Amino acid sequence: MSDITIMVPSDIVQALRLPPDTVQAELQQELALALYQRGILSSGKACDLAGLPRWEWEALLGDRKIRRHYEEDELEQDILYATSSQ
Template structure:
């Protein structure tokens, strides 16, 4: 897995009102949400980035009232998933 390091100024890091152990996880979720909203990554990729299952990420999108991008690729993934679980 590649590593990307994002440096956040101390004053901003201090302003994040989350327990220190939750900051990394929450920032991953928010980054995933933003990348999905911009159409940069598919729901499968962003759910992995967020550390969630695809279905958990779908719920997360709903909580944030984000419109879903459902592409032909998503349809193909869903069909393949359904066929493999029959």
């Protein structure tokens, strides 16, 4: 699969209450948030799509009160990984 372009009609872009130079970044962040919240994208991939450093992505999730998708088995894998590299 390759990159895709999403067409947003100019009247909608003009109706957005955003500074014109931030529209693309804001829309990418909103898409990333929505896809992550629906479980369609992992946190890492959504972070990449949003174009944010990891700590900013995590802060954005917190600001929006979006629950992290982190299950107990993932925690166990992370702990195992962290302890095995010592």
